[in-house]
Amino acid sequence: MILCIDSGNTRLKWAVAEGGCWRARGAVAREETPRLAEALGEFPTFRHILVANVAGAQQAIAIEAALRRFAVVPRFLAASANAGGVANGYRQPEKLGIDRWCALIGARHLSAGAALVVGSGTATTIDTLDAQGRFLGGLILPGFDLMRRALADHTAQLPLAEGRWQAHPDNTADAIVSGCLEAQLGAIERAWGRIAEEPGACCLLFGGNALRLAEHLACPFRMEENLVLEGLRRLALA
Numbered sequence: 001m002i003l004c005i006d007s008g009n010t011r012l013k014w015a016v017a018e019g020g021c022w023r024a025r026g027a028v029a030r031e032e033t034p035r036l037a038e039a040l041g042e043f044p045t046f047r048h049i050l051v052a053n054v055a056g057a058q059q060a061i062a063i064e065a066a067l068r069r070f071a072v073v074p075r076f077l078a079a080s081a082n083a084g085g086v087a088n089g090y091r092q093p094e095k096l097g098i099d100r101w102c103a104l105i106g107a108r109h110l111s112a113g114a115a116l117v118v119g120s121g122t123a124t125t126i127d128t129l130d131a132q133g134r135f136l137g138g139l140i141l142p143g144f145d146l147m148r149r150a151l152a153d154h155t156a157q158l159p160l161a162e163g164r165w166q167a168h169p170d171n172t173a174d175a176i177v178s179g180c181l182e183a184q185l186g187a188i189e190r191a192w193g194r195i196a197e198e199p200g201a202c203c204l205l206f207g208g209n210a211l212r213l214a215e216h217l218a219c220p221f222r223m224e225e226n227l228v229l230e231g232l233r234r235l236a237l238a
Helices: 030-039 057-066 098-110 144-154 172-193 210-214 227-237
Strands: 002-007 011-018 021-029 048-053 086-088 115-120 123-129 134-142 202-206
Touching: 002 030, 002 057, 002 227, 011 030, 011 227, 021 030, 030 057, 048 057, 048 098, 048 227, 086 098, 098 115, 098 123, 098 202, 098 227, 115 172, 115 210, 115 227, 123 172, 134 144, 134 172, 144 172, 172 210, 202 210, 202 227
Parallel strands: 002 048, 086 134, 115 202
Antiparallel strands: 002 011, 011 021, 115 123, 123 134
């Protein structure tokens, strides 16, 4: 069995794979990482433990402590020049976030054509993979909630808005929510336009705010919530 862990800035997601299939999945809030041991209580051991951690050194220590009862040393991965059928086009390949790298590898195994890989979490990442498996580059922007909070924290009269999307907002709360959503959607749709005409092109969407974006996204897309975990599984099998 293989344990895959996607440790983000807000949540830690885990999944157990065996024989090419997922046996179990779950998630805990980042501050509840010690509960990981409890969540994995039914599993005696693992052949491999692979971790994609973007939440810093202290979180890595917390993950190691939570997994101490297993006789397997977790592998904390980093991006490389080539892996899992993907060629990394970043100027410094090792500087690419491991969550983005794993999502690209997962996408390559789910789509044979060009792909736009969109992660919508604390930050929003929009990465482009061509039909030959080359990562061409990508965009990073503040996520939807981070945009809202930036307005509340850095302006005197704008609240942390809880409005709703409108095409023509007529109040401040809706104007903030609509503006933050439109910024996310516009970036995705512009990036999609660069590959839309390629045969078999697809947009894969994942992350904590993916459903919020999906409601309004004006390009074809497919939800793939466990894309990072899928990439980790592929790397474990390589």
